[in-house]
Amino acid sequence: MAIAAENFAEPESNTALQKIVARGVSVFYGESQALQSIDLDIGANQVTSLIGPSGCGKSTFLRCMNRMNDVIDGCRVDGSITLDGEDIYDSKLDVVQLRARVGMVFQKPNPFPKSIYDNIAYGPRIHGFADSKADLDEVVEISLTRAGLWKEVKDRLDKPGTGLSGGQQQRLCIARAIAVNPEVILMDEPCSALDPIATARIEELIDELRQNFTIVIVTHSMQQAARVSQRTAFFHLGDLVECGDTQQLFTNPREERTQGYITGRFG
Amino acid sequence: MTEMTASAAPFRRPDLSEAHLRRRYSAERRFKAYGIFAIAAATAMLLVLLSSIVAKGYTAFSQTYIALDIALDADRIDPSGDQDPQVLRKVKYQPLAKAALRDRFPEVSGRRDKRALSKLISGSADVTLRKFVMANPDTIGTTQTIWVKASDEIDSLRKGHVDRGAQESDRLVSDQALEWFDHLETDGAVDLRFNTTFFTAGDSREPEQAGIWGATVGSFLMLIVTLALSFPVGVLSAVYLEEFAPKNRWTDFIEVNINNLAAVPSIVFGLLGLAVFLNFFGLPRSAPLAGGMVLALMTLPTIIIAARAALKAVPPSIREAALGVGASKLQTVTHHVLPLAMPGVLTGTILGSARALGETAPLLMIGMVAFIVDIPGGFTDPATALPVQIYLWADSPERAFVEKTSAAIIVLLGFLIMMNAIAVLLRKRFERRW
DSSP: OHHHHHHTTSGGGGSSOEEEEEEEEEEEETTEEEEEEEEEEEETTOEEEEEOSTTSSHHHHHHHTTTGGGGSTTEEEEEEEEETTEETTOTTSOHHHHHHHEEEEOSSOOOOSSBHHHHHHHHHHHHTSOOSHHHHHHHHHHHHHHTTOHHHHTTOTTSBGGGSOHHHHHHHHHHHHHHTOOSEEEEESTTTTSOHHHHHHHHHHHHHHTTTOEEEEEOSOHHHHHHHOSEEEEEETTEEEEEEEHHHHHHSOSSHHHHHHHTTSOO | OHHHHHSSSOOOOOOOOHHHHHHHHHHHHHHHHHHHHHHHHHHHHHHHHHHHHHHHHGGGGEEEEEEEEEEOOHHHHOTTOSOOHHHHHHSOOHHHHHHHHHHHSTTOOSHHHHHHHHTTBOTTHHHHHHHHHHHOGGGTTSEEEEEEEBOHHHHHHHTTOSOTTSOGGGSSSOHHHHHHHHHHHHTTOEEEEEOSHHHHOOOOSSGGGOOSHHHHHHHHHHHHHHHHHHHHHHHHHHHIIIIISOOSHHHHHHHHHHHHHTTSOHHHHHHHHIIIIIIISOOOTTOHHHHHHHHHHHHHHHHHHHHHHHHHTSOHHHHHHHHHTTOOHHHIIIIIIHHHHHHHHHHHHHHHHHHHHTOOHHHHHTTTTSOOOSOOOSTTSOOOOHHHHHHHHHTOOOTHHHHHHHHHHHHHHHHHHHHHHHHHHHHHHHOOOO
């Protein structure tokens, strides 16, 4: 914890505008503590990747940022996380509105068992910012285009989303997430169920999306973290061990544990 | 090898011998044989049950008719000659049929014999003749050949349920009646026709006039009440318990009790209905409303358990996906989870109501075992239900009710098979793979 606090004293973390600021975040599942007082800043319009061995708490931390942990019984979150200076664990904050601002893409592609069109249109519909059919059509086209899926599916928008290939399904899920125009997109190992070609497509996509969104990605692949992210945070056993510029963290880590993990000595 | 001997524990290899393999194969063969035997035994029992019911019951779908040359005497039917329906309706027609029968057998004399003779035909000849005359008033004054129903004894005789070789005292039909029947049959005046009465009439003391329509309507009305109450309440409880309720001691307690309720003997629900619905709230006795409410109580746990299982089977990734795009909990449930769980919920509901349809015991407690001739016209009219009708007929002393009982069982089984088939179809049709 002390280590983590030190890291943020470094000037490089202040170069970008901070979108999400986490201070002293601890998460408990019942009795066991999954995260120990994490301090981490997420820069706006940057890709931040969270790496670390299985069970280190990186997914848990990701899910804290749009309060998806609320659904889990016996899960308790301490500390504060702010989004643009607003405390997201404030009791006055509406969690549904938060999730409209902080979208999420999951490990396993999980399109709704509905048509491709309805998958994308669902978010805009429930948030009421596209009422007419023409508006919805536009949102669907823009979202699918941004997710690089439009050309592949434009002739079969009424076909079920579950009929697409794994990579297409994941891009559909990304399109669904960006259809509601969130500020932040959280991605929980979005490529772990995909083949290398589909993975490459998603990585390209992440890089393009950086223009408009702040992205936090959890990944098991250090190569992926190095390829797509500007900043990287290394978690180990519920601690944030090191956080910094991606290039610096991979080439010249400050901590011995980071060095050990990225060179494959453990993890 | 030297290393292996050096280690303390002996190095074990899997047993690959012939004997081991043979033992495994024969164990598998034995297991399959037990399974096949069990299925064969179950199928055989089912076949015996079904074939005995069908063999006993199929004759109830036909009815013996006797042709009579009936003189429609104008003086007795329509003295004024203006064919006023009000007058025609009130005429007693049975004596006309009896007179026709006496004309057919002029040698019969004496009060007792004449009475025995008139017992060849059903008391419903009255109704048949009235209908005929009302429909054809121009025939008044002529003699018409009209087919009237035979009495239940003659009906049984025609269907071969009466042993002609038995002693007269042990037989349903007297020697005399046998002779008359044979006469009629050789003249071609006896015919077996499709029994429409069975499907259109209510209960009756006379087997040839009894039908299951009254009981079917009663069962149907009751099922409507049951579904209208137990489906919404059951689904809402399941959704709340599964999706919204916190997991604590209270919800655990409720869950255990729901599971226990599903195992409560149905007669207990009948007693509850008697005490609460009839005695406390004063609902009408023998009414489909009260019956349906009791059955709703009985079906409720089944629906809740089935619906919860169906909701649980919806993968959590769908919930996460919906929550992830900012749907509220209620939107997640109503837009995604519940529609996906619906086939399972409906299957459970249909199976639950099929059980309710076949339930007798609780209905006995709330007075639905009454003898009711009229077809119920609403939820508060006195009514009976199909299984209760079966119970009532099974208790009747008349030989002819035996076949009616089996026929009613066939109809009830038909309904149950239909409902189960719908449940299977729904499941197949909406089955989704994730």
